[in-house]
Amino acid sequence: MSGERARRIEGALKVTGRAEYAGEVRPDGMLHAALVQAEITCGDVVGIDDSAARHTPGFVDQVSYDDARSLAPSTATALIREPVVHFPGQPVGLTAADTLLAARTAAARVRVDYVERPSVAAIDQALDEAYAPAMAGRIIGASHRGDPAVALTGAHLVVRNRYQTAVNNHHPMEPHVVVCWWEGEQVVVHTSTQAVYGTRAIIAHALAMPADDVRVVCRYLGGGFGCKGQLWWPWMLWTLTASKRTGRPIRLELTRAQMFTLVGRRQETVQDLAVGFDATGRLVAIEHDVLAQTSTHGEYCDTTAEVSRRLYACPNVRTLHRLVRTNEPQPIPMRAPGTAPGTFALESALDEAAEQLGIDPVELRVRNFADHDHDADVPWSSNSLLQCYQVAADRFGWAQRPASATVVDGRWRIGWGMATTCYPAHRQPCRVRVRLQPDGTIVVQCGTQDMGSGTYTVLAQMVADALGVPLSQVTVELGDTLLPEGPFSGGSQVTASMFPAARQATDALRAQLAELGMGHDETLADAVQRIAPDGIEAEGAATANADIDVRCMSFGAIFTEVGVDADLAEIRVRRVTAAFATGRVLNPLLTESQHIGGLIGGIGMTLLEQTVTDRSSGRIIGDNLADYLVPVHADMPEFDIALIDEDDTYLPGGVKGVGMLGTAGIQAAIANAIHHATGTRVRHLPIRIEDLLHELPATTPGALPSMSE
Amino acid sequence: MSGVAFAYSRAADVADAVARGGAPGAAFVAGGTDLLQLWKAGRATPTELIDVYGLGLDGIGVDGDELSIGATARLSDVARHPFVVDQHPLIAEAVLASASGQIRNMATVGGNLLQRTRCPYFRTAGMACNKHRPGSGCGALDGEDRHAALFGAGSSCVATHPSDLAVALVALDATVEVSGARGVRRVGLSELYRLPGERPDVDTTLAAGELITRVLVPRAASIGRLATYVKVRDRASFEFALLSVAAVIRIDAGTIVHARLVCGGVAPAPWRLPAGEALLIGQKPERGVFTVAAAAAVEGAPPLPGNSFKVELLRRALVRTLTTIATGS
Ligand SMILES: Cc1cc2nc3c(=O)[nH]c(=O)nc-3n(C[C@H](O)[C@H](O)[C@H](O)COP(=O)(O)OP(=O)(O)OC[C@H]3O[C@@H](n4cnc5c(N)ncnc54)[C@H](O)[C@@H]3O)c2cc1C
Ligand code: SF4
Helix, strand or coil: CCCCCCCCCCHHHHHCCCCCCHHHCCCCCCEEEEEEECCCCCEEEEEEECHHHHCCCCEEEEECHHHHCCCCCCHHHHHHHCCEECCCCCEEEEEEECCHHHHHHHHHHCEEEEEECCCCCCHHHCHHHCECCCEECCEECCEEECCHHHHHHCCCEEEEEEEEECCECCCCCCCCEEEEEEECCEEEEEECCCCHHHHHHHHHHHCCCCHHHEEEECCCCCCCCCCCCHHHHHHHHHHHHHHHHHCCCEEEECCHHHHCCCCCCECCEEEEEEEEECCCCCEEEEEEEEEEEEECCCCCCCCCCHHHHHCECCCCEEEEEEEEEECCCCCCCCCCCCHHHHHHHHHHHHHHHHHHHCCCHHHHHHHCECCCECCCCECECCCCHHHHHHHHHHHHCHHHCCCCCCEEECCEEEEEEEEEEEEECCCCCEEEEEEECCCCCEEEEEECCCCCCCHHHHHHHHHHHHHCCCHHHEEEEECECCCCECCCCCCCCHHHHHHHHHHHHHHHHHHHHHHCCCCCCCCHHHHHHHHCCCCEEEEEEECCCCCCCCECEEEEEEEEEEEEECCCCCEEEEEEEEEEECECCCCHHHHHHHHHHHHHHHHHHHHCCCCEECCCCCCEECCCCCCCCCCCHHHCCEEEEEEECCCCCCCHHHECCCCCHHHCCHHHHHHHHHHHHHCCCCCECCCCHHHHHHHCCCCCCCCCHHHHC | CCCCCCEEEECCCHHHHHHHHCCCCEEEECCCCCHHHHHHCCCCCCCEEEECCCCCCCCEEEECCEEEEECCCEHHHHHHCHHHHHHCHHHHHHHHCCCCHHHHCCCEHHHHHHCCCCCHHHHCCCCCECCCCCCCCEHHHHCCCCCCCCCCCCCCCCCCCCCCHHHHHHHCCCEEEEEECCEEEEEEHHHHECCCCCCCCCCECCCCCCEEEEEEEECHHHCCEEEEEEEECCCCCCCCCCEEEEEEEEEECCEEEEEEEEEECCCCCCEECHHHHHHHCCCCCCHHHHHHHHHHHHCCCCCCHHHCHHHHHHHHHHHHHHHHHHHCC
């Protein structure tokens, strides 16, 4: 039932290996594909010679630009139609062969001739070419209200700093994969994607075929975090092209190294932030300038400065996003896009201000609470941030916070820090079909996909709840374009979009049954047998949110305890207590799990994750998961998650997104705790040993209890 | 990018392995946890793999005055073997600080000692690297150098050796037994490794086709010995050492009579710090002494921009290691 802590209904299938992921589909006669990758950083492809590759035993076909030229031009086909190399490692062709080894061997034998052009390998190599994009994510790139410049001059306190965040890669456990085949004029595509319908649309467009002739299937996803979308499409389309020409099913799976370059990244940011306060700690002005990287073939800008526009009450705010084009891979949204780097800057600056003003960091935020969205000057649909602060602070024990840099536990200096998090609540059009089977069981269908976060389970819960049947009687079908169209999985919106659609469908089903004369105390099973022996079905639909006269956002408060080794400066997060308000909570177990997963991603971004680019060649180095560090089990702190249930009457269904929230705010909460532990402010991510070492006094005998024992 | 095809066979016995291992393009494979990574990245291109995993060289036991650990003993078995835990817990400590449980279940002692550097340029397809191809240049020297060496590097290569186990073994004066075309020989573990010099592509003094059969650790080293291993890293587990220290001291009548200070992750091989060792001998095991010895030990280490913090970090790690030994905590 809704609100119940139901476990994932597909969990047993997954842990026993019976859940079939896209890459596990094995049609007869399947070929394997491999990508030929550019060895230059920037330039034109002037010749491709595959004569040596063709002699590889098992070789079947090679496709490249010429073979894709008949595809319709679009951003999804540009990289496979136009022989231009924008970044090192960009695919310039694809080989297909009987075995994976043969395909890769052949790929290594394809000779490519280039005319190289000068390249830009890092944003600081082309700062003078920075430009302001019209849009940052879904919002206008620049904003201005009041007169922040004047307000800063008159402010009691101004905290002005530069904050920097590194390039991160998404790295879901499951790599990108496609297995596809043609059946006459129709194509079947099993692929690991956050958008089966979006993928269908792009294929139909590129190949100029009716959408109904394209079937895209993705029943299970091994994670996505934002990278299983548009940047995968070019390489998938080359595979489809090869499959059509050879008449054989083909499978392409990216290697881990390729996932560093081909499917997007969290862009690095350089943020100049100035926040001004009056003597009572009220914000009088914010100026937030963001510089970020984008590629030479695409434009993407995170909504990094959005938090400065609306998280707090402030009369004078100016924000600006600028981009620099480099010959590096294309950035795309990664879990908590914009709010993760943006809150790192803003919430770090607030901590500094609290210290300088002598106001408790929680109290400072309470004083600046925005009772409505000051940017759009509209009310919130709901905003329980004040309650989040209170609940999380209580559970954490914040009132006992000691003075800075005083607490020691063995070899650890201990610090406490906190920060606010937020994320916009979105909704997309969504259709859900509910079928009552002759045996009284229920089948629910929706053409969205489950990223692994529990979509199967919450949809089953919604329907079981509405129809008053046990969860075990509900079967859910997702991840197939033969099902009614559902939303893409991104922006924490799937559940919020499904809920109203599922409600409509179950209401319609009940109405039909009533019309057919279902008795008041009759069970569904009895009723269906009596009045609709073939079963009956109904559909419901939800629309996208328009958000014109109301602003919908999720909020949360995150508190952390961090230990810093007093001598060696190793940093470990010990405890995280957080309260999140996300509208109606449909399944507390899955919701907590989403928050914990989000927080872990944020811990990684704060302390470990960094995609390293060689500055002279622009190539990513250490492109493996031994060198690209993400948190492991031993890094896990103790998590205490509080869910603040909200009754949001504006939102249909009252559901807000969950997935992004934990991945923002945590960065500043940790940085602030590190400052509390050590007295050092680090204003870039990741924060590592070398950032703290020289600021930590080498301990003298007896200075620390554990060392003098 | 990925590896190209190779032939694979199991060695029948040591003689067979040695006879075939010297052929051009031939390589031994044990657990494969390092070699196959390099193969996938296109950085190792064997044409013939000779599997030595099943040669039965996995025994752990006492041989006269020495503890003998077979070359194909798995790291997980080494870490929990009663002889190792009793007599040389330093080895178990270093092994348990290595890799992950899954990898230790596959990885062998011989493979661990001969694993190659983690220098990201060496491990990334297409990057200039003298260790991969002599004369192609060193990407790390002017590039990302957080992982670069403090000691023993040359202008050709600044890579470090990543093994934790090797650091502990050098601190215990271990030797390795090697079989080759010219018979069996023994070599001190410190002499197994060589500095980059003109041939950064050659990590060791092993001749082509020479097979490590076992590692021998003097048991006498354990008598009255105090030792510990400290590994510094960004995440709490499953990461190579940013740097590490193995220290062994023996105390007689209140003064230090034997000292070994060996550090890992900062040189092309496990690196002894003789200046620091000398300042410990004849002294009381006190923090003041440790601080002086640690300062002397790291003196003159010439850092690069991205790894200069490691000089101070190493100094502190030395003090931490010695203090931990002395206080038993
Ligand atoms: C993600 C990851 C993290 C890791 N973290 C750590 C860590 O923290 N600390 C650490 O010390 N190590 C770490 N390792 C390295 C790991 O310990 C080594 O990969 C492993 O010990 C190698 O053993 P193997 O048997 O798999 O060697 P293989 O990969 O089979 O061989 C490695 C090399 O040794 C040669 N070889 C193997 N056996 C012999 C022999 N008997 N005689 C001569 N030559 C031989 C092979 O030809 C090859 O060149 C990590 C590895 C991975 C993948
Ligand atoms: S340090 Fe050595 S291994 Fe690293 S790039 Fe330079 S030559 Fe290659």
